[in-house]
Each structure stands twice: as C-alpha cells, then as structure tokens.
Amino acid sequence: MPDGPQNTDDQHIAAFLAMMAVEKGAASNSLVAYERDLQQASDYLRGRLAQADAAALQALPQHWKEFAPSTVSRKISALRQFFRFLVDEKICRTDPSAALERPKARRALPKTLDVDAVERLFALLEAEAVAQAETGSTAALRLLVMVELLYGSGLRVSELVALPLRAYAPDQRMLLITGKGGTQRMVPLSHRARAVLAQWRMTLADDTQWLFPSRKSHISRVRLFQMLKAAAERAGLDPATISPHVLRHAFATHLLQGGADLRTLQAMLGHADISTTQIYTHVDAERLVALVNERHPLAHNIGSKIDADTASG
Secondary structure (H helix, E strand, C coil): CCCCHHHHHHHHHHHHHHHHHHCCCCCHHHHHHHHHHHHHHHHHCCCCCCCCCHHHHHCHHHHCCCCCHHHHHHHHHHHHHHHHHHHHCCCCCCCHHHHCCCCCCCCCCCCCCCHHHHHHHHHHHHHHHHHHHCCCCCHHHHHHHHHHHHHHHCCCHHHHHCCEHHHCCCCCCEEEEECHHHCEEEEECCHHHHHHHHHHHCCCCCCCCECCEECCEECCHHHHHHHHHHHHHHCCCCHHHCCHHHHHHHHHHHHHHCCCCHHHHHHHHCCCCHHHHHHHHHHHHHHHHHHHHHHCHHHHHHHHHHHHHHHHC
16 A cells, blocks of 8 residues: 555654754653644644645644644654755655744743742752752752752753763763754753762662663653652642752843852753853843943933933932
C-alpha cells in the first residue's frame, strides 16, 4: 500500500526534526514542541500540511482560539521554519507560511516572589534538612540544594535537574551550565550554595552520573515541581505562587533590585537576546526613577531653575 498524505507529512516532519537537531542544535524540549505543533497542524489539514497553500494555512488560526498568544506565536514559528526547510529541500516550490500573522500581544510580566516569602521557604527547607540528617534521610537536603541553585544561581529547571556530577567540584565558585541549544555559560555559586552542595556531594557515590540522581536517570522536572509546591504549603505560602521558574524570576528580580546591570543579568540567565532580560526592568521602576532624579547631573539644576522661576513669579 503506498504512503498516504499523513504518512508523507510524518516523513517530512521527521526529516525536519532531524535537521533541527543536527544542524541547528535544537534542544530536546524544543524538538518535542516542534513535533507536537507540526503534528497538530497536519491533523487539522487531514495529513496535507506539506501540500498546504496560503489559504489552507489561514484556516489554522480558527483551531487555535483557546491558546494564549505566546503559544500561537510558537506554532507559527514552527510552521515557518518547517516550510523554509521544505523549500530548501525542494519539496515545496514556494513558502505559504507568510500568510500566518503573529498575534500582537504584550509580553506577560514574570511572576516572582518577595524576599520575605523566599526567606520563609528557606527557613523551612533548612530546618527540615537538619531534622532529616539525624535520621539518615537526604531528601530534604537534596531539595534545599536544588532551591539554592534555582534562586541563588538562576538556573532553568531543565538545566538544574540534568546537571551531571562532573559539573561540580568542591573548590569551584562557578558552575558550567549547558543551556538551550547547547550554549554554555558560567553561573556563580553563593557561599550558601557551596556549603550545602558540599554536604550533598558527600551523600553521592563517585560513579554516579547525575548530581541529582533518581533511579536510572536524574530527578524529573515534574517531581521537583511537586516537591516545591508541597514545601511551599508547609511553609505557609500559597503553592500556586511558587514554581522552579518563579524562583529563577525571583533571582533576576532581586539581583536587579540590588543594582545588577542588565548585561550581567543577561549573561547569568543565558538569554540570547537582551530584550528578553529587559522584561525584568518593570520590577525596579521606582529605583530607576530615583536614580535619575538623584544622580543625573541635570536633575538638580533643572529643578533649581524651576523652583527659582516659580519663587520669582
């Protein structure tokens, strides 16, 4: 039986994913998202995605009404890259994906935590780690270490759970992180993080592959998410307000409030584009306004002249 349209789409999607992995160095999470978005589009078009023209693609947005603008933008990006691949491979003569217009939406402000909430969470985790150490359990210590790295070093959850054991050495003050697309960056280790990491390392066998092992692999993102939510509830915090990503946002927010510049923050977070980092400037608007009013050389001169003019008038 010859291959049908759906089978043809499946083959083209598989070839596209292979290209993205090998030539573009796309991360595994990105490949999963590409595959899901393209398969859904193929299903909507009854297995004729690779043969679709502009009119056919323009029918897709009606199936995306329940999705957030950011999700729709991701789907459109996947389709545009897919059709560029088809044109490059001479499978399609023209690229119809220009017919898809990205939704115009303001980037959502990141959720974060105030310092008091972070301190309450750490107070609980530290107390539990001490209490469990007396029983020989290391589960609380592991969670404490992971939260230290999320909040103290700004790691993405996917970067954290997959840290290899070789990434850490007791005498180092930085961690080498492999981020999105295989890009590497250095992140600092606080004194607190180094102290608890040293304790955690002593619980691991030398032949362990992962810094946070779990059975035959490393701990999963889902499991960390669950443990963090449960810890938040024990600390008297709303579990809905806390996640690994929120702790990463808190790291960036509190560093900016402490005086860090955007370029330094961009490097530590692993953002390819500084426009991504600029989203954090909203959290410190008052400090920036005060900085201009207090430090700009013209601020006092202009103010003084206006005051003088007002008084003389």
